[in-house]
Amino acid sequence: MSQEKITREHPEKNFYRRYLGGEGFVAYYLLKELLANTDPLSQENLLIFAAGPITGTTVSGSSCSSVGAKSPPNKWVW
Numbered sequence: 001m002s003q004e005k006i007t008r009e010h011p012e013k014n015f016y017r018r019y020l021g022g023e024g025f026v027a028y029y030l031l032k033e034l035l036a037n038t039d040p041l042s043q044e045n046l047l048i049f050a051a052g053p054i055t056g057t058t059v060s061g062s063s064c065s066s067v068g069a070k071s072p073p074n075k076w077v078w
Helices: 013-018 022-033
Strands: 048-051 065-068
Touching: 022 048, 022 065
Parallel strands: none
Antiparallel strands: 048 065
């Protein structure tokens, strides 16, 4: 968001079969684009918005979308 940049991609159909749903899309891009040691609270963290595979259809609940980013570790010890 600090770069004021939005990207839109159009993957191949096989991608949608492999990573079904918005949550799968978010996980894929976090693993592909984010460096492993990125601080979750830094500007290098990604904020990913992904629509589900049936968004925009007349199927009940089809308007579900997913938003994801790398989150800080849980520091609570049980």
